[in-house]
Amino acid sequence: MSATLKVRNLEASYGAFKVLHGLDFDIAEGSVTTLLGANGAGKTTTLRALCGMIRRSGTIEYEGRSIANMKTEDIVRLGVAHVPEGRGTFTSLTVEENLRLGAMTRSAGDGISGDIDRIFAFFPRLKERASQQAGTLSGGEQQMLAIGRALMLRPKLMLLDEPSFGLAPLIVKEVFAILADIRENMGVSMLLVEQNASLALELADQAYLIETGSIALSGPAAEIRDDESVRASYLGY
Amino acid sequence: METFIQQVLAGIATGGIYACMALAVVMIYQAIHHLNFAQGEMAMFSTFIAWQLLQWGIPYWLAFGLTIVISLIGGYVLERSVFKPIHNAPVLSHIVIFIALFAIFNSLAGFIWDFTIKPFPSPFGNAPLFGGGLIGGHQAGMIIITLVVLLILFAFFRYTRVGLAMRAAAANPESAKLVGIRVGVMTGLGWGMASAVGAVAGILIAPVVFLEPNMMLSILLYGFAGAVLGGLSSPGGAVLGGFTVGVVENLAGTYIPVVGAELKLPIALFLIVAVLVFKPTGLFGQRVVQRV
Incomplete structure (x- = not known):
C-alpha cells in the first residue's frame, strides 16, 4: 500500500517553545492511523502543523507532493479535512449552512445538495435540526x-482531533461506529488523535505513541493493544 | 396628521441613509471587531468621485455605477494594504489608523476639490409626489434605492456561496480556513462592500446636505446610533436601527419644541448612551458568551 501521508522530521514550536522534536510517521492509503499520548504530548500540535495552522519545518508529503510550505486553505483544497479540537462549529450559522461550508472548495453544481442529503441520512439527528x-x-x-x-x-x-472529547460514553460509541462506517464505505484515510486509547486502538490499523513531542513507540494497532507492558506503561489501562 | 405622515416619511428617507451607514459599520465590525470611524469620510470621498465623474459629463446612473465599483475596489485595496498587516495589532493601533484615514480622506478631498460647498444633482428632482406634498421626489427615490440596496445585500449574504463564505469567515476565521475559505480575501471583500454601501449613502444624501468634505460627519454619527441601537452583531438590527433613528430624529425635531433643528444631533448621542446603559447588546444583538 502506498502512503497517503508521509511525515519526516516534523518540528513545530509555539514562539520560542519547541513542541514537536522531529516526528516521523506514515499513513497508508485507506487506513486509520492513531496518535496516542498524554495531555500536552503534542498530538493536537501535530495535526495543526500538518495543515499549516502553525509554523512547522520538516517534510510533509501528501499523495507524493510536498505540502510543508502550503497554506491551510490550499491544503484543504487537496482533500485534507481537519475536524478540529473543539469541533470548530460555526455557531451562529444553521446546521445546513455548516454543512454547505464544508463543500466550499468544490465547484457549485457538483452534487453538493445530494451530499447534504447523504450526510442527513447518515446523521438523522442533524436533519431534524437542519x-x-x-x-x-x-x-x-x-x-x-x-x-x-x-x-x-x-x-x-x-x-x-479527539472526537470523543467531552461526550457521554454512549455518544462516543456512536461517533466511533460512524468513523468505522466511513472507513469501510468511503475509503477515507484517517489520522485520529485520541486520549481514549482503547477506543482508538480498536478502530486503528497503525498506532504511534507520542511522548513530549517525539514518537516513543509505533506498530500495528492490534499488537500495541495486546501488549500488556505497553498498555501498563504508556496507556494506563 | 399630515405633518406627522410627512415627517415620518422624511424620517424614513434619511433613515435609509443612516441604515446604509450603520450596515457598513456593522459589516466591518463583524469582520475585524473594530468600529471604522473613517466610514463616513470614505463615503464622502466616494461621493466626490461621483461628482467628478458627473462634472466630466458622464450620465448620472453610469457615474453612480462607476462610483460603486471604484469604491468596492478601493475598500478592498485599503483593507489589504493598510489593515491586513496590522490585523493582530491591539485596539489602539486600529484606532490610530482609523483616525489617520479620517484625516487623510478629509483633507485629500479638500485638497483636490476644495472646501467650498457644492450642489449635487438628484435624478429624481424635488417636485412633490402625489400632489399633496407628502413626500418629495428625491426622498421617495432615496427610500426606493436604499431598500433595493439593502434587499440585494440581504439576498447576497443569505443565498450566495460567497455570502455564506463571508459570514463564515467573520464568525469563525479559524474554522473558515479549515474548510478552505480565504479569510483575508473575504475580509477585504467585506471592506469593499461596506465602502460601496457607504458610497450609495453619500450620493443619495449629497443633494440634501450638499457636497463638502465634512458632509458625512453627522450622518455617520446617526449611523453609529442606528448600529448601536440595533446591535453591532446584527446587520438586520443595524438597518432597522438606522431607520428608527431617522424617524425619531425627525419627529423629535418637529414635535419637541426645545429640540428643533439645532438639537437634532444630540438625539443620536443620547440614543447611543441610553442603549449602552440599558441594553448594551442593542435591540437585536446577541450577547457574546465565552465558554471557559
Whole structure:
C-alpha cells in the first residue's frame, strides 16, 4: 500500500517553545492511523502543523507532493479535512449552512445538495435540526456536524482531533461506529488523535505513541493493544 | 396628521441613509471587531468621485455605477494594504489608523476639490409626489434605492456561496480556513462592500446636505446610533436601527419644541448612551458568551 501521508522530521514550536522534536510517521492509503499520548504530548500540535495552522519545518508529503510550505486553505483544497479540537462549529450559522461550508472548495453544481442529503441520512439527528443554529446543538451533535462538514469536502484524508472529547460514553460509541462506517464505505484515510486509547486502538490499523513531542513507540494497532507492558506503561489501562 | 405622515416619511428617507451607514459599520465590525470611524469620510470621498465623474459629463446612473465599483475596489485595496498587516495589532493601533484615514480622506478631498460647498444633482428632482406634498421626489427615490440596496445585500449574504463564505469567515476565521475559505480575501471583500454601501449613502444624501468634505460627519454619527441601537452583531438590527433613528430624529425635531433643528444631533448621542446603559447588546444583538 502506498502512503497517503508521509511525515519526516516534523518540528513545530509555539514562539520560542519547541513542541514537536522531529516526528516521523506514515499513513497508508485507506487506513486509520492513531496518535496516542498524554495531555500536552503534542498530538493536537501535530495535526495543526500538518495543515499549516502553525509554523512547522520538516517534510510533509501528501499523495507524493510536498505540502510543508502550503497554506491551510490550499491544503484543504487537496482533500485534507481537519475536524478540529473543539469541533470548530460555526455557531451562529444553521446546521445546513455548516454543512454547505464544508463543500466550499468544490465547484457549485457538483452534487453538493445530494451530499447534504447523504450526510442527513447518515446523521438523522442533524436533519431534524437542519435549520437550527448550530450553536444550540449538543456536544455529540456538534461532533457529528463537524464530521459531516469534513465529509462534505469529499476528503481523501481526515484529521480527527479527539472526537470523543467531552461526550457521554454512549455518544462516543456512536461517533466511533460512524468513523468505522466511513472507513469501510468511503475509503477515507484517517489520522485520529485520541486520549481514549482503547477506543482508538480498536478502530486503528497503525498506532504511534507520542511522548513530549517525539514518537516513543509505533506498530500495528492490534499488537500495541495486546501488549500488556505497553498498555501498563504508556496507556494506563 | 399630515405633518406627522410627512415627517415620518422624511424620517424614513434619511433613515435609509443612516441604515446604509450603520450596515457598513456593522459589516466591518463583524469582520475585524473594530468600529471604522473613517466610514463616513470614505463615503464622502466616494461621493466626490461621483461628482467628478458627473462634472466630466458622464450620465448620472453610469457615474453612480462607476462610483460603486471604484469604491468596492478601493475598500478592498485599503483593507489589504493598510489593515491586513496590522490585523493582530491591539485596539489602539486600529484606532490610530482609523483616525489617520479620517484625516487623510478629509483633507485629500479638500485638497483636490476644495472646501467650498457644492450642489449635487438628484435624478429624481424635488417636485412633490402625489400632489399633496407628502413626500418629495428625491426622498421617495432615496427610500426606493436604499431598500433595493439593502434587499440585494440581504439576498447576497443569505443565498450566495460567497455570502455564506463571508459570514463564515467573520464568525469563525479559524474554522473558515479549515474548510478552505480565504479569510483575508473575504475580509477585504467585506471592506469593499461596506465602502460601496457607504458610497450609495453619500450620493443619495449629497443633494440634501450638499457636497463638502465634512458632509458625512453627522450622518455617520446617526449611523453609529442606528448600529448601536440595533446591535453591532446584527446587520438586520443595524438597518432597522438606522431607520428608527431617522424617524425619531425627525419627529423629535418637529414635535419637541426645545429640540428643533439645532438639537437634532444630540438625539443620536443620547440614543447611543441610553442603549449602552440599558441594553448594551442593542435591540437585536446577541450577547457574546465565552465558554471557559
